[in-house]
Amino acid sequence: MTSSRPRIPLPRSGPARAAVGALAAVGVAAAGLAAGVATERALVRRFKADPTDPYAGEVFGEQRYDEALCVQMPDGTDIHVEVVEPTRPVPGNPTVVLVHGFCLDMGTFHFQRKTLVERGEHRVVAYDQPGHGRSGRLETGDYDLAALGRTLRAVIDRTAPEGPLVLVGHSMGGMTIMAFAELYPELFGDRVVGTVLMATSGGLLAETKLVAPAMLGRVGAPVLYMMSNATRYGGTVIDRARKSTTNVAWLLTRKYGFGTRRPSPALVSYVEEMNSRTSADTVTRYLRTLATHSRFPALAALSGTPVLVIVGDKDMITPVTHSEEIVRRLPHAEFVKIPDSGHVVMLEHADEVNAALARFLEAL
Secondary structure (H helix, E strand, O other): OOOOOOOOOOOOOHHHHHHHHHHHHHHHHHHHHHHHHHHHHHHHHHHHOOOOOOOOOOOOOOOOOOEEEEEEOOOOOEEEEEEEOOOOOOOOOOEEEEEOOOOOOHHHHHHHHHHHHHHOOOOEEEEOOOOOOOOOOOOOOOOOHHHHHHHHHHHHHHHOOOOOEEEEEEOHHHHHHHHHHHHOHHHEOOOEEEEEEEOOOOOOHHHOOOOOOOOHHHHOHHHHHHHHHHHHHHHHHHHHHHHHOHHHHHHHHHHHHOOOOOOOHHHHHHHHHHHHHOOHHHHHHHHHHHHOOOOOHHHHHHOOOOEEEEEEOOOOOOOHHHHHHHHHHOOOOEEEEEOOOOOOHHHHOHHHHHHHHHHHHHHO
């Protein structure tokens, strides 16, 4: 028995046919997207279920401090700083200042700070860079590495106005120290008695994935300006979109931040959370200064003091060649290349980094 309902034929041409085709394409794309999202979700769920994760029970985030304070910069930006006093102070031991990298916060040095506090021999100062963590955002304009160098000086002046210092910088934190050295070379040897540079670069950023992609440094100011304004006015939309693709972000963090084949899922989640807390507006307003960073001459200020350079041999963000170039210009530096490690070397291989840092501090 056949149906008596008339069959509606599809249009053979014209706008109606195009509309039907478009709707069909949207439906196929939506189905593909849904399948992709489901696949990513399943993949992330499988990775996170790793029963061998050594950091599954680690409590990341806040650590003990003796003083939390706000350092206000001349432009009005509030900088969140935490200070830990030594429990077993050793006369003459330097204060250790931790300077984190791009799209991260002071939690980057979770294991280094934890170990330093447990040893109790050094005063520790940690702070969140402008636009990161609990520090305020710049009201107008772009961020600038020279300004980050002045921020580091302000933190030092407020928390450690006298006595020896060891500066420890990761990625953009290392670049911040270079900008600081460019501005205040006279402090090295007198106040700054040692420098630790982790997974960082003195320049050559066109070869890196730090500014994603680094070609933005080559296309010029107009494109950077348009990107910056696009995210400034639609930043909340972009941030919501980022949150809706957390599985993709997690997988990308795992791929580009780590070097081992099976990194700790807890560590990947921790790094991805720090990334996601950095707004799209902040990210784009850092692009210009990162893309144009070139401070090899500033390394001369470090030539008379001990330097430790640490890098993971599988760092995809600031590859080994960047650390090798720093060591070439500072031949007295101790160079530690850690196998099977990516960009967040101080988290991924905390024991090796902590051992190198301990040796460096003891030698001082």
